[in-house]
Amino acid sequence: MKNAVGREIPEYIEGYGKVRPFMGAFANYGVRERASVRLRSVKPGEQKLLASIDEVVDKVNLKDGMTVSFHHHLRNGDYVLNLVMAAIAKRGLKDIHVAATGIFPIHEPLVEYMKKGIVTGISVNYISPGPVAKAITQGYLKNPARFMSHGGRPRAIESGDLHIDVAFIAAPEADAYGNINGVNGPAACGTLSYAIADSIYADKVVAVTDNLSPYPACPIDITQDFVDYVVVVDSIGDPNGIVSGTTKVTKDPVGLRIAKIAAQAIDAAGYIKNEMSFQTGAGGTSLAVAAEVRKIMKEKGVVGSFAAGGVTGYIVDMLNDGLFRNIFDVQCFDLKAVASYRDNPRHQAMSGSLYGNPHDKGAIVNNLDVMILGATEIDLDFNVNVVTGSDGTIMGASGGHNDTAAGAKLAMVVTNLTKGRLPVVKEKVTTVTTPGETIDVLVTERGIAVNPRRQDIQEKLVAAGLPVKSIEELKETAEKMTGKPEPIEFTDKIVAVVEYRDGTVIDVVRQPK
Amino acid sequence: MVISKAAQAGSSETSDILIMVSPNPDGGIKLELDSKKVILKQFGKQIEKVIREKIAEMGVKDIMVIAKDNGALDYTIRARVQAAIERAI
Numbered sequence: 195m196k197n198a199v200g201r202e203i204p205e206y207i208e209g210y211g212k213v214r215p216f217m218g219a220f221a222n223y224g225v226r227e228r229a230s231v232r233l234r235s236v237k238p239g240e241q242k243l244l245a246s247i248d249e250v251v252d253k254v255n256l257k258d259g260m261t262v263s264f265h266h267h268l269r270n271g272d273y274v275l276n277l278v279m280a281a282i283a284k285r286g287l288k289d290i291h292v293a294a295t296g297i298f299p300i301h302e303p304l305v306e307y308m309k310k311g312i313v314t315g316i317s318v319n320y321i322s323p324g325p326v327a328k329a330i331t332q333g334y335l336k337n338p339a340r341f342m343s344h345g346g347r348p349r350a351i352e353s354g355d356l357h358i359d360v361a362f363i364a365a366p367e368a369d370a371y372g373n374i375n376g377v378n379g380p381a382a383c384g385t386l387s388y389a390i391a392d393s394i395y396a397d398k399v400v401a402v403t404d405n406l407s408p409y410p411a412c413p414i415d416i417t418q419d420f421v422d423y424v425v426v427v428d429s430i431g432d433p434n435g436i437v438s439g440t441t442k443v444t445k446d447p448v449g450l451r452i453a454k455i456a457a458q459a460i461d462a463a464g465y466i467k468n469e470m471s472f473q474t475g476a477g478g479t480s481l482a483v484a485a486e487v488r489k490i491m492k493e494k495g496v497v498g499s500f501a502a503g504g505v506t507g508y509i510v511d512m513l514n515d516g517l518f519r520n521i522f523d524v525q526c527f528d529l530k531a532v533a534s535y536r537d538n539p540r541h542q543a544m545s546g547s548l549y550g551n552p553h554d555k556g557a558i559v560n561n562l563d564v565m566i567l568g569a570t571e572i573d574l575d576f577n578v579n580v581v582t583g584s585d586g587t588i589m590g591a592s593g594g595h596n597d598t599a600a601g602a603k604l605a606m607v608v609t610n611l612t613k614g615r616l617p618v619v620k621e622k623v624t625t626v627t628t629p630g631e632t633i634d635v636l637v638t639e640r641g642i643a644v645n646p647r648r649q650d651i652q653e654k655l656v657a658a659g660l661p662v663k664s665i666e667e668l669k670e671t672a673e674k675m676t677g678k679p680e681p682i683e684f685t686d687k688i689v690a691v692v693e694y695r696d697g698t699v700i701d702v703v704r705q706p707k
Numbered sequence: 708m709v710i711s712k713a714a715q716a717g718s719s720e721t722s723d724i725l726i727m728v729s730p731n732p733d734g735g736i737k738l739e740l741d742s743k744k745v746i747l748k749q750f751g752k753q754i755e756k757v758i759r760e761k762i763a764e765m766g767v768k769d770i771m772v773i774a775k776d777n778g779a780l781d782y783t784i785r786a787r788v789q790a791a792i793e794r795a796i
Contacts, residue, residue, distance in 0.1 A: 585745035614722055614778020615746050675780055679749035 199626045201701045209337030216700040219632045226553045229354030243370040244425045247281040254398045259289045260359040265389035266296025271435025274364040274402045291315035295388040299324030308334045320593045327588040333705045339690040345550020345597035346695040348391035361396035363389045364430045368403035369411040372421025377536035379405030381431040384526025384535045386415045390545035393420040404430045444478030448639045456637040457486030462658035473503040474566035476527045483566045510534040524549045550597030559601025569607045571623040576630030579623035586706030599632040611638040617672035626701040683707040708766045714794035717787035724779035726791040731771040742776035761788040
């Protein structure tokens with residue numbers, strides 16, 4: 195069958211199940227129910243502290259076929275997923291489903307577990323290029339990987355679509371009774387937002403810490419009433435890997451030009467004004483847009499209501515400069531953000547659900563004015579791909595891309611028109627992650643294209659004298675430079691299912707030949 | 708034109724190509740092209756064509772070419788091939 199973005203999707207996918215096709219970004223709202231939770235209540239006097247991961251694996255009664263979950267605030271410094279999976283592998287368990295909010299190169303041991311059938315399923319909302327992404331592309335995982343968004347995952351957990359047997363929560367500080375925070379200790383990472391739904395809905399919840407502190411471990415991010423066990427290990431993560439590598443404004447002149455045009459377009463469209471809200475990624479060009487927006491805000495004397503997202507020191511500076519009253523933070527990208535979250539009550543955490551869940555009573559993405567997004571590819575319908583490279587190799591997952599695009603009043607993609615030799619504007623993207631109906635504007639160094647749905651913006655940008663072109667013109671300009679790419683061939687094997695934030699299937703990734 | 712010695716032009720920087728040329732004792736044109744898989748799959752034939760066209764245009768019959776591409780566009784490729792050949796004659 196064809197879904198609403200014209201993708202050919204099977205009705206049933208082996209190892210995934212029956213497919214609910216994507217029907218449109220706003221087709222799936224209404225009355226919802228939340229899953230009920232099964233838990234074991236704790237009597238006064240009971241202890242939660244266990245001596246080792248092995249003891250944990252016994253206590254939680256892990257069995258073949260179960261789902262274990264992890265959060266990725268420790269990013270490429272995370273030791274917890276590997277520690278737990280090694281203990282599971284040692285037990286000879288098999289057919290384990292790993293529901294991780296993010297997977298990084300450090301999680302390479304998963305590849306071996308995939309090949310041995312210890313891990314047969316992976317659900318993930320963020321994955322960086324590396325060995326695990328490559329192994330999924332090559333078809334080593336028995337069942338297709340399930341790609342979600344940051345809002346789609348908590349939606350799946352709350353609705354019962356994704357049931358977690360045991361959640362393992364990396365805890366930079368914890369006490370022996372299960373109170374957890376992310377702001378103190380050698381592996382401090384800031385908010386623990388992506389782990390919140392896991393802590394509430396998993397059958398069993400285990401805090402894994404290298405920093406056991408006296409009761410209570412204030413300021414608490416996840417409270418004791420959700421936690422079954424606490425276990426102490428030598429180290430939960432490497433601080434050098436925890437800090438993200440991409441948190442500086444770009445020095446590339448092309449990136450800076452894009453940023454300048456982008457900020458002018460945001461201003462011309464009328465969004466730089468008092469009470470504005472703003473989110474940008476941590477990539478160099480996105481941060482350069484923030485820098486340009488900051489200049490215009492200062493010139494105009496504008497005070498925004500909030501900045502949101504994965505937060506960098508750059509956004510913290512804007513808060514401290516008085517350019518925004520508040521920050522909503524789902525993930526701290528550097529230590530400046532961690533310190534600000536810990537010390538400044540105006541810098542507030544938001545859970546993954548509060549951030550982007552389409553089926554709660556209103557996520558914060560719904561309050562966003564301006565969202566700056568990246569893209570691996572964008573097509574003539576403004577559909578965006580951030581999952582696969584143009585050769586079909588898995589490079590990433592939605593993260594908050596399709597959540598914020600759906601919520602923001604102005605969803606703006608900023609990208610070089612060509613990356614090396616590869617054109618970014620295509621007739622059809624390789625994989626749809628974010629539907630074009632939720633993307634308003636594309637900004638490149640060679641001009642701006644406005645989604646025909648947004649005539650209002652088109653008129654304002656033209657009136658301001660900005661270089662507005664059609665997206666078809668931008669595609670031609672790109673192909674004039676690069677030449678027309680030869681089409682990539684794929685096998686029929688589906689290696690990943692890409693869910694839209696509401697749980698419908700927006701696309702699948704087939705194994706490239 | 709006869710290639711008398713080994714020479715190179717270009718670099719391994721992004722959007723550039725490193726062209727290394729040398730005499731081909733076996734005669735004819737021998738070309739080895741390396742790039743990222745994503746580029747080879749979509750533009751491998753095109754890059755090869757551009758290099759061969761430039762070699763022919765310069766009247767070179769016998770040459771060994773090793774091309775290490777990092778996303779160069781056609782005009783860059785032509786310029787690098789020309790520079791390498793001029794240095795090698």
